[in-house]
Amino acid sequence: MTAPLDKTAGDAPSPTDRAPEAIKAIPVRHYGRYVSAVIVLALLGLIVNAFAVADLTWGSVGDFFFDDQIMEGVKNTLVVSVLSMLMGLVLGIVLAVMRMSKNPVTSSVAWGYIWFFRGTPVYVQLLLWFNLALIFPVLNLGPIYKDEMTDVMTPFVAALLGLGLNEAAYMAEICRAGIQSVDEGQTEASQALGMTNGQNMRRIVLPQAMRVIVPPTGNEFINLLKTSALCSVVQYEEVLRKAQNIGNTSSAVVEMLFVATLWFLVITTIFSIGQFYLERHYARGSSRQLPATPWQRARQLVFTFSRGTGSGAGR
Amino acid sequence: MNAMVKAEAVHKSFGPLEVLKGINLEVAPQEVFCIVGPSGSGKSTFLRCINHLEKINAGRLYVDGTLVGYREHGNKLYELRDREVAAQRRDIGMVFQRFNLFPHMTAVENVMEAPVLVKGVSKAKARERARAMLDRVGLGDKTDSYPSQLSGGQQQRVAIARALAMEPKLMLFDEPTSALDPELVGEVLDVMRDLAEDGMTMIVVTHEMGFAREVGDSLVFMDDGVVVESGHPRDVLTNPQHERTKSFLSKVL
Numbered sequence: 001m002t003a004p005l006d007k008t009a010g011d012a013p014s015p016t017d018r019a020p021e022a023i024k025a026i027p028v029r030h031y032g033r034y035v036s037a038v039i040v041l042a043l044l045g046l047i048v049n050a051f052a053v054a055d056l057t058w059g060s061v062g063d064f065f066f067d068d069q070i071m072e073g074v075k076n077t078l079v080v081s082v083l084s085m086l087m088g089l090v091l092g093i094v095l096a097v098m099r100m101s102k103n104p105v106t107s108s109v110a111w112g113y114i115w116f117f118r119g120t121p122v123y124v125q126l127l128l129w130f131n132l133a134l135i136f137p138v139l140n141l142g143p144i145y146k147d148e149m150t151d152v153m154t155p156f157v158a159a160l161l162g163l164g165l166n167e168a169a170y171m172a173e174i175c176r177a178g179i180q181s182v183d184e185g186q187t188e189a190s191q192a193l194g195m196t197n198g199q200n201m202r203r204i205v206l207p208q209a210m211r212v213i214v215p216p217t218g219n220e221f222i223n224l225l226k227t228s229a230l231c232s233v234v235q236y237e238e239v240l241r242k243a244q245n246i247g248n249t250s251s252a253v254v255e256m257l258f259v260a261t262l263w264f265l266v267i268t269t270i271f272s273i274g275q276f277y278l279e280r281h282y283a284r285g286s287s288r289q290l291p292a293t294p295w296q297r298a299r300q301l302v303f304t305f306s307r308g309t310g311s312g313a314g315r
Numbered sequence: 316m317n318a319m320v321k322a323e324a325v326h327k328s329f330g331p332l333e334v335l336k337g338i339n340l341e342v343a344p345q346e347v348f349c350i351v352g353p354s355g356s357g358k359s360t361f362l363r364c365i366n367h368l369e370k371i372n373a374g375r376l377y378v379d380g381t382l383v384g385y386r387e388h389g390n391k392l393y394e395l396r397d398r399e400v401a402a403q404r405r406d407i408g409m410v411f412q413r414f415n416l417f418p419h420m421t422a423v424e425n426v427m428e429a430p431v432l433v434k435g436v437s438k439a440k441a442r443e444r445a446r447a448m449l450d451r452v453g454l455g456d457k458t459d460s461y462p463s464q465l466s467g468g469q470q471q472r473v474a475i476a477r478a479l480a481m482e483p484k485l486m487l488f489d490e491p492t493s494a495l496d497p498e499l500v501g502e503v504l505d506v507m508r509d510l511a512e513d514g515m516t517m518i519v520v521t522h523e524m525g526f527a528r529e530v531g532d533s534l535v536f537m538d539d540g541v542v543v544e545s546g547h548p549r550d551v552l553t554n555p556q557h558e559r560t561k562s563f564l565s566k567v568l
Contacts, residue, residue, distance in 0.1 A: 189415035189474075192366055193429035193481060194405030196398055203432060207419050284419055284461070 060255045064246060065262070073242030074263055080159050080238065081225045087164030088224075089217070092171025099176055110172065117169035123230055126162035129153065130234040159231040159238075167224055174216045178209035210282045218275035222268050229260075239263050317380055319344045319485055319516045320365060326373035327360055334360045336540035337374065342533075345514045349527040349548060352537035353563055358520045359412075361537070362487050365518065366407045367400050378407065379484060405433060408478030412490040414470045416462040422449060422473045423458040426480045434481070441480075448476040452506045468499030472506055479510075486510065488519040524568055528552050536560045 064070055098110035117125070133149035140146045182205045190200040232241035240260045247256030280291060292300065320342040327335040334357045342348045350358045363369045364376060367384040376383045384400060385392045395403070417425050426445035430436040436444075449458055452472040462470050471491055478486060488507065492500040504526050511517060511530050521527060527534055531548040536555070544551055544560045552568075555561045 183415075185411060185413055185415040186417065188368055189409075189411065189417070190429075191368060191401070192404055192407070192409035192411075193477070194401050194433045195429065196401045199432050203428065204417055208417075282419075 057252060057255060060250070060252045061258050061262075064243075064252075064256065064259050067246070069242045069246060070239065070259060070263070073237060073239035073260075074267070076156075076236065076242075077225070077228050077238040077263075078267065080156065080163065080231060080236065081221070081228050084160050084164035084167055084228075085221050085224055087160065088167025088171045088220075091164070091168035093175050095168060095172035096175035096179065099172060100179065114169045114172055117166050118173075122162060122166045122227060123233065125166055126158060126230060126234050129161045130155070130158040132158075155231070155234050155236040158234040159228070159236040162234070163224060163228060163231070167220065170220055171217070174213055174220070175209070178211075178213035179205060181212045182208045207282070211279075214275070214279050214282055218271070218278070221275075222271060225267060225271070226264060229264075317344075318342060318377070319346070319379055320348075320518065321377040322361075322374065323376075324374035325361065325364060325371050325376055327357070327364060327369060327371050334540055335364070335371070338537075338540075338542060340535060340542060340545070342516065342518060344516050346516055346532045347511045347530050348516075348518045349531040349534040350518065350520045350537060351522070351524070351527060351534065351563075352543075356537045357540045358537045359489050362409075362489050362518060362520050365485075365487060366404050366409055368409075378403070401433075405481055406484050408481060408483035408486040410471070410474050410478055410486070410488045410491045412493050414462070414467070414474045414494070416470055416474055416477070418462050421459050421461055422454060422465070422476075425462070425473055426477045429477070430480050445476070445480055448480050449473065451479075451509075452476045453502070466499060467495045468502045471495065471503045475503075475506055475510075484516065486515055486517045488517065488521070490520050490522065492521070492523055522567060524552055524564075536563065538563070 095110045095113060098106040099114070101107050101110075130153065132153050136149050138146065139149050139152050186204050186208065187200055190204045195204070228238055229240040231238050232244070243256040243260040244253075247253040250256075277293070280293070283291070318341040320340075322338050322340050325335055325338040326333070338357075338361055350361070352358050360369060364371050365378065365383065370384060381403070383403065384395055386395060387393075417428065420428060423442060423445045426448055427436075427438070427441035430441045430444070431438055446455070446458055449455055452475055454469060454472055454476070457465060457469060457473075462473070465473065475491075491507070492503050495503065500523065504523065507517070507519070507526070508530050519527070519531070527548045533545065534548040534551050535542045535545040536551060536557075536559075537543065538559050544555060544557050551560065552564065555564055
């Protein structure tokens, strides 16, 4: 045991020395992990079994999944979510810029807007928009436009305004946080190069702010998709309302709720994948190595297994 | 000969704190002008006033005969619009202590951004010139690297190339080697030395006394918002006249 020690102490190891044999140790056994895995699987099995024996006609979930009414509802959900997100994004950027403005009037107005729309439930806001005709029977924009409020405030318009204006308040705070996260030295550098404030914002600050803005915006959008289910209170025919309509007439109430649930999962999954690629795009330059796409990871995994050395992660 | 930079009684305060208490100096064209002094003496602030990153409170500051940041009509001063200030800054390059490269752009994109955006140079031409500029600072093989993939010395050389790409008539260096590992200081100073030999007018705030003595044409020692002593770097650094200069130099040399 002491002989090799003495040797290394005697003469300094030179890089030409043969590398020592790789360590082949017997790994520690984690018995706790086996136990907990068994418990979790058992509980999962109980839940699956409960649904299997429940009084459900699984067939009708499949039958109605691509039903015309349901598809119409899915389309409406997507339309109102995407449009109100766009509305929230545009208005949110405007509010963020107003909030950071040196003009006290614009910044206070932006503050007040955010205070009101973040401080009240979106459910109440939807109802307020929908019932606007009760206090303003006629929409009168002077010489430009004049019409009965009930004709203007359709369920779609009420849903769009309720979700979009509410979303703008959240997006404003997200955009402001993003813009303020960019180091001041960046603005100084672009000013020193002779860029105007607009050029600095567009080319230097916003692209870097996007890295901070995109992830919470993706979460906001997924939240918004789910919140759009509330629009049924203003008679907007989104996927949940359509599903409930069918459920009430065919007495497959829970089955139809499952249809709506699955559709929400499908949509949010698709958008989560989109978000991953968007975040990857804006990570350029900030992380030395971009995160692998699922496709790249799958290929890596296959490659590792096919080598079959069993030496753990592929290097 | 007209001075490239002329400061007349320049004052600058941040709130109640007076940082510059009347700076008078002249920088001749093609001169390498070094500013040294303890931290908090106002040397970086003065540098930032020259391209109007900071507004001065009193006095006059001229670059190439033009008032910085204002227009004088009769006896009144008019603030310049943001766009006009930006136009003034085009001709003044600046290199920062912390490099301030644009992290979302590659080295060559960093260098070509301002010529394309500010001067309207075509992208192909700007790219070609940016490559030449990076070659000049010894980074011809790093054009497509992002700043995070470069060492501090390499980042600072890209920053110098970025400033040079605007073809400035004056270059400001704000402690360009202070954030660097000691072994990387030399490569940045070499680039600055080449630049001085090419006849660029340079104002350098620095703690590198060796560089100041070797390359500088004039040197001022600043302390507590005033110029304490000025002259040729060799004279000031080897034979300081004021007590404050002596005590500062005894600490840094």
